[in-house]
Amino acid sequence: MAAPTQTRQIALASRPQGWPTDENFRLETVDLPELGDGEILVHNTVMSVDPYMRGRMNDVKSYIPPFQIDAPLDGGAVGEVIASKSSEIAVGQRVVHGLGWREYAVLPAERASVIDAEAAPESSYLSVLGMPGLTAYVGLTRIAEMKEGDVVFVSGAAGAVGSLVGQIAKALGASRVIGSAGSQEKVDRLLELGFDAAFNYKDGPVRDSLKAAAPDGIDVYFDNVGGDHLEAAISRLNTFGRVAMCGAIAQYNATEATPAPRNLALAIGKCLTLRGFVVGQYADVSPEYRERAAGWLADGTIRFDETVRDGLENAPQAFIDLLAGANTGKMLVRL
Ligand code: NDP
Secondary structure, eight states: OOOOSEEEEEEEOSOOSSSOOGGGEEEEEEEOOOOOTTEEEEEEEEEEOOTHHHHHTSOOOOSSOOOOTTSBOOBOEEEEEEEEOOSSSOTTOEEEESBOSBSEEEEEGGGOEEOOTTTSOGGGGGTTTSHHHHHHHHIIIIISOOOTTOEEEESSTTBHHHHHHHHHHHHTTOSEEEEEESSHHHHHHHHHTTOSEEEETTSSOHHHHHHHHOTTOEEEEEESSOHHHHHHHHHHEEEEEEEEEOOOGGGTTOSSOOOOOTTTTHHHHTTOEEEEOOGGGGGGGHHHHHHHHHHHHHTTSOOOOEEEEESGGGHHHHHHHHHTTOOSBEEEEEO
16 A cells, blocks of 8 residues: 555644634644655554643643644654654554654654554553553652552542552552542542542532541642642641642633632641652653553553544544543543
8 A cells, every 4th residue: 555645634723712612723634744764654543632732722831832823733642653764663563652633644763662552452552551651650659759558639530640540559558549520420430440439529619528538638639630629638638748739620721810729838837748740751760660550450450441532533622522521531532
């Protein structure tokens, strides 16, 4: 079969103001560049939509450059190499790389990693064996410095990162793991996954629900949400408690400055540590995590869910739905 000369891709048509809408995205067909020395052509089969992409749609300076209007979006993807001018990666190999939001991608071989699609489903390299899994592990072990016996609370608990945080915390010896999520179905799923307690944050003030779920306080808070969740956790943290500040999804679509936790000064008397992190800074932890995760998956210690949408044209809606909580586990788009 002749290699394709064009690809469909999703470009950013305009910057969202508040919640993204269909109009912010454009499906287009473009010519693929000629394959240069050291480059590969990948037929993408699965791509990731992630909350951090919302931040990149704003024109602000951050740890990662913003998306450009009229340029294609990018992000994690897995695919099969269908042409190669690289001595490192051959036609037929499966790779994970950063040029999602398109059906075919041309990239330097060194920006792709070969995966073993026999050992684990290829989508797992975008979820449990990929960035979300590493985020959960780094946040617990390197940022919150979780210890055996800790009581751990995680928000966004039914999502890609959160569901793994809870299960990994149990595997690392947490005495009690509590999760919050946005529906009763998600709460039920968390209990099935081994969480000791879970609540629907839409049922009442987070502060009250957390108090009921953690009568003796918490030692670690893994924050995916910010806002009222962070404030409630600060109230509930024990002396020398630790917060891994991973995300603040409650404010990603905010059009005005959001209030800081009103009780932040409690951190002084309780000797709390609140520490942010970006997983990309911890790539060196990846081999350690991969090895442990493979063991946990093999013996059933951790399980993971995926919510899969079909077709590149549905990727923008998958992304919008992710922000609204339509996913359980990792939100993915099959291409
Ligand atoms: P998820 O799979 O958790 O999807 C996002 C979830 O957020 C939704 O399913 C929804 O679930 C929940 N949510 C949306 N709005 C709110 C709200 N207002 N209050 C509470 N929950 C809300 O995404 P990820 O696992 O990929 O990411 C989780 C968090 O981790 C995000 O904040 C993300 O930005 C961050 N992150 C940070 C990284 C880092 O390096 N620091 C790396 C990867 C992710 P629900 O139905 O429960 O509301």
